[in-house]
Amino acid sequence: xxxxxxxxxxxIIIDRLLHQRRGFTVNEIFEKVNNQxxxxxxxxxxxxxxxxDIDNFRSMYKQKLHIVRKGNYRFIRYEDPNFTIFHNxxxxxxxxxxxxxxxxxxxxxxxxxxxxFTQLTDQLGAQLxxxxxxxxxxxxxxxxxxxxxxxxxxxxxxxxTHTPAVxxxxxxxxxxxxxxxxxxxxxxxxxxxxxxxxxNATDNCPEEIPISxxxxxxxxxxxxxxxxxxxxxxDFYPNxxxx
Numbered sequence: 021x022x023x024x025x026x027x028x029x030x031x032i033i034i035d036r037l038l039h040q041r042r043g044f045t046v047n048e049i050f051e052k053v054n055n056q057x058x059x060x061x062x063x064x065x066x067x068x069x070x071x072x073d074i075d076n077f078r079s080m081y082k083q084k085l086h087i088v089r090k091g092n093y094r095f096i097r098y099e100d101p102n103f104t105i106f107h108n109x110x111x112x113x114x115x116x117x118x119x120x121x122x123x124x125x126x127x128x129x130x131x132x133x134x135x136x137f138t139q140l141t142d143q144l145g146a147q148l149x150x151x152x153x154x155x156x157x158x159x160x161x162x163x164x165x166x167x168x169x170x171x172x173x174x175x176x177x178x179x180x181t182h183t184p185a186v187x188x189x190x191x192x193x194x195x196x197x198x199x200x201x202x203x204x205x206x207x208x209x210x211x212x213x214x215x216x217x218x219x220n221a222t223d224n225c226p227e228e229i230p231i232s233x234x235x236x237x238x239x240x241x242x243x244x245x246x247x248x249x250x251x252x253x254x255d256f257y258p259n260x261x262x263x
Contacts, residue, residue, distance in 0.1 A: 026062045029053075030073055031105070038077065039104045043088055043095030046071060081105060168214060172207065174237045175216055179204045184221070184243035188236035189229060201240045202227070205248040217251050226250035 033053045037044045044052075046067065054064040074096065077083050084099040098104075178185045188199050202218040209215075213230055220227040221243055 025060075026057065026065070027073075029057060029060055029062060030065070030070070034070070034073055034077065035105045038074075038083075038085070038096065038098045039101075040097060041101050043086070043097040045093050045095055046074070049074070049096075168231045171231050171234050171237060172214065175204060175207060175231070175234075178237065178239075179207065182245045182247075184240040184245050186238045186240050187216070187218075187229060187234055188238075189234045191233070197235065200227075201243055202229075203243070203246045203248075205251055207231075219246060219248075219250055221246075 030053050033056050034049060037049055037052060050067045050070045053070060057064050074085070078085060083103060086097050086099040088095045088097075175185075177183075184201060184203050186199055187202050188197060190197050200220050200222040202216070202220055202222075204216055204218045206217040207214060208217050208228070210228075213232065215228040215230055216234070217228055218226070221240075
């Protein structure tokens with residue numbers, strides 16, 4: 021059944037709904053599945069597809085479904101209330117939103133926020149059996165493009181661990197490739213583009229480097245990390261106050 025990303029998302033959501041004791045009508049399942057597909061940027065499906073998916077849970081996973089009639093409505097759930105196929109599996113979009121929420125805590129308080137962020141990330145990783153630092157982390161509303169995603173993930177790890185980096189990038193179409201040592205602080209979305217906010221140690225100045233022009237990120241062995249004093253948190257949260 022789950023031979024495409026679309027059908028995999030449908031399976032996860034339907035399994036989650038059938039696991040709940042209250043039960044859901046086919047129409048409710050149809051609406052919730054399509055809402056999630058839209059969040060994932062995938063095509064929505066018709067209600068007959070959802071009916072076929074539910075039938076597949078009976079035939080492929082050999083699960084009996086319990087149906088409760090209330091007036092004209094039929095509420096469906098697993099007959100065994102403890103059964104679930106995926107055991108807390110999240111969709112890609114849900115993981116991104118969850119990481120974004122956890123990461124925002126980190127920036128609200130430089131000390132306590134970092135401790136809470138670390139604890140929540142460890143708990144999340146243990147519960148879901150994943151290493152959350154291997155997934156893209158959102159600071160803002162939208163993710164970087166697939167082309168930029170690898171660089172984005174690498175930069176986030178350097179930021180998370182307070183590790184100075186050597187950034188290789190191409191400043192312009194006629195300019196040669198350049199290496200600079202940086203202290204990385206934030207990944208910021210501005211005007212639909214993503215930027216690394218850092219202190220350029222090579223030129224001794226703060227800098228915003230577009231992720232789209234970065235070609236390589238490696239660890240700097242020459243620098244000790246210098247904390248951020250160039251980019252106030254109020255640039256990210258205009259209403260932020262420590263009072």
